[in-house]
Amino acid sequence: VLTQSPDFQSVTPKEKVTITCRASQSIGSSLHWYQQKPDQSPKLLIKDASQSFSGVPSRFSGSGSGTDFTLTINSLEPEDAATYYCHQSSSLPWTFGQGTKVEIK
Amino acid sequence: EVQLVESGGGLVQPGGSLRLSCVGSGFTFSRISMNWVRQGPGKGLEVVASISSSGTYIYYADSVKGRFTISRDNAKNSLSLQMNSLRAEDTAVYFCARDVGATFYFDFWGQGTQVTVSS
Numbered sequence: 001v002l003t004q005s006p007d008f009q010s011v012t013p014k015e016k017v018t019i020t021c022r023a024s025q026s027i028g029s030s031l032h033w034y035q036q037k038p039d040q041s042p043k044l045l046i047k048d049a050s051q052s053f054s055g056v057p058s059r060f061s062g063s064g065s066g067t068d069f070t071l072t073i074n075s076l077e078p079e080d081a082a083t084y085y086c087h088q089s090s091s092l093p094w095t096f097g098q099g100t101k102v103e104i105k
Numbered sequence: 106e107v108q109l110v111e112s113g114g115g116l117v118q119p120g121g122s123l124r125l126s127c128v129g130s131g132f133t134f135s136r137i138s139m140n141w142v143r144q145g146p147g148k149g150l151e152v153v154a155s156i157s158s159s160g161t162y163i164y165y166a167d168s169v170k171g172r173f174t175i176s177r178d179n180a181k182n183s184l185s186l187q188m189n190s191l192r193a194e195d196t197a198v199y200f201c202a203r204d205v206g207a208t209f210y211f212d213f214w215g216q217g218t219q220v221t222v223s224s
Contacts, residue, residue, distance in 0.1 A: 032210040041200050041214035042150065048208050085150060089209035093166055096150040 004097035021086035114218030127201030135179035
């Protein structure tokens with residue numbers, strides 16, 4: 001089970017955003033982060049806990065291993081309004097966190 | 106450019122059947138494992154079925170086991186999901202997504218197709 005916190009965050013532009021994802025058991029670094037905007041499919045941001053996917057802005061970063069992981073958005077941009085999901089692929093069934101909605105104030 | 110295009114969604118009555126398709130382009134389809142991931146209304150994401158590049162290895166979520174069948178035709182760059190005995194709780198947007206690398210992250214997703222199960 002993956003548990004994200006917070007469920008919702010309202011943030012002003014240029015502010016720093018931190019989203020955490022906690023796994024119920026150790027998953028090594030098999031943790032990935034996605035961004036989903038309304039009426040769009042999810043897009044991969046971070047793979048293997050800390051590796052940025054091609055083309056993703058440098059303000060997005062990931063860290064952690066084992067059971068505790070963090071997605072950080074440095075200097076939030078208006079286009080970053082979205083729901084963010086973590087995803088573990090350490091063992092079947094692959095699962096997602098419940099999502100964190102980030103709103104721009 | 107990698108593209109995944111789903112089709113086949115629609116409105117179906119409980120107990121009915123539907124077949125979803127996903128066509129891939131811009132990459133060597135036959136070398137990539139593929140997945141169906143769904144998202145219920147206002148809900149999160151659930152991997153419902155996965156299939157390895159050759160079709161040898163298949164996974165189903167418990168929620169669909171025995172009702173859904175995933176398959177692929179590498180000659181046609183096509184992925185399918187046959188859904189039988191549909192229930193209201195199967196109502197969702199269904200995405201196809203490819204997974205690459207040793208740790209199975211989903212690097213590209215289709216735009217999704219809506220499946221609604223209702224009488």
